Amino acid sequence: MASFHAVIIGGGGTGAAVAHDLTLRGYKVTLVERGEVTSGTTGRHHGLLHSGARYAVKDKESAVECIDENMILRRIAPGSFELNDGLFVALTEEEANYSHEFIEACHECGIPARRLSAKEVLACEPNVNPDVIMGVQVPDATMDAMRMPLRFFATAKHSGATIKTYTEVVDFIKRGNAVSAIRVRDHTTNKEYEIGGDIFISAAGAWSGKIGDMVGVEVPIRPSPGVMLAVRGRLCNMVINRLHASGDGDIIVPQRALSVVGTSSWVVDDPDNLGLPRDHIDMMIKYGSELIPGVRTAPFRAAWSAARPLIGPRGADTGRELSRTFKCFDHADEGVEGFVTITGGKATTLRGMAEATANVVCQKMGLEIPCGTREFTLLPHTAYYA
């Protein structure tokens, strides 16, 4: 087996899955995260396990990734999802007409999609807008945005990976044109030290542009935040989506006794400074209550912003035009060895992102070790802290 030391920067879902994958392939793995694990974008998304239906018409590549990984995650992370399906509802004739193209695109991507009449929609989901014309049921589900990735951390840790939280990278050290070590600061002691390694993987998501800048490579990442609103009360059983091309405030994800309305999209330079635009919260209430009128009267619980790490030129506009797929960059192309970046993607595809990254890493190391994560049942999230 390989005895290479892989150092991962970033303790979100992607880093967790890369740590698990490389540990299974026999690497010595160290992961550093400047805060608590899942404290960046990972824990903060609305908690949708995508069926891929949202992307089926416009972004087939992402849609296929989503349905494949959705099915794998159900298998390797049993007990981690509220398996309640998703429902796309048409509120206008235009949206009802769109259902034909939508269902066909879902089927082309391998996503089961079932047409429901207005009566059937309201029978399943009595709180949906009574003006609903029809709906389409797909295999979406609710995930716990923090605890599902935590299962990857737990499994990696128990297989020997070292997870260093509150440990921030302050510098990269190069030998010739290759990254050979990182200098980190442990915020629990205020002490700095170096971690040497054979390969360094940036899994810093919306922060991967900043990490790339420290190394001196260009990572075409656009932090693209969205606002989410949580109201008290479980207003729906299934994940309720608006049946149209993705837009603002068009999804309600039920979770525990909350309903989470998402989301908007804009772009920022600094993923640590997202703000919380008031008009976006109002927009969530306005559009969310078109799907389920009860959103308007339900008691407020929380509103927050989270930054998607979308691949695209740093100058992109709103983020909506950017694909939700992921990409692994080997910076050898830019003359820097020993450093790769995995970014883009979404929580649903974390395992697939890790597989692609570990393949690139193995290729760089001249190793042929197959991926083992597709069939590997993850430890429960509680094993992370025990």
Place this chain on the structure above:
Amino acid sequence: MAEQIIEFKVQRYKQGQPAPTYQTFKTLCDDNTTVLVALQDIRRDQDGSLVLRHSCHHASCGTCGMRVNGKEELGCVVKVLDLGTSTVTVEPMRNMPIISDLVVNMEPFYDRYNAVGMPYVRQSEYLDEADLAEGLEAYQRYENCIECNLCVSGCPIMGSDELYLGPATLAAARRVIEEPRGVPTKPLLDWVDSENGCWRCHVAYECNTACPSEVYPGDQIMALRRDLTKRKFRGLFGRGGKG
């Protein structure tokens, strides 16, 4: 929109330091700013070494438990200006070893909590927040407990008795007894029927006050006592025996 500069008195601790200290920061808050976001702003703009836990920002992950003006809270759902104090004191949770600043070591929590083996998804439950469709008896959903440790922090017994199973663990045990899914409940009932179990509680109900997620551990502890009392009487009159 109301905006105000608020003073945050934050407990600081780095490993190797003899004892925690307090440090004061000033930061601008508007009426949407939560205690968590204010602390993140302080970390970004004033002191990058401030250590805190956070993840979901909507009270579903349970990582940002802390004491705000002496009260157990999730920092993500407490709006700073709603507190109505010009100085906000922020401290880590009690009854747990401090790792640094506002972060405590959660291992002792999980060592107790994991012993129950509560599944993470509820099999079935009626919820009164939404009308239920015919044929749809219940929602499948996550357990209410978000493992935040606030009940443990608030509990007056936990501080003096580290053997006490504590409110979160006892509430989880009660959930499994309530919905056993084929698991024998007798060993769990025996486990909580001890001096470190549900009889250790002094019924202060601080845990109910601290709970941000409608678990109400104090009520669950009382329910365990009722379960055990029923079991005892069944045994006395020779009608039980099955536990």
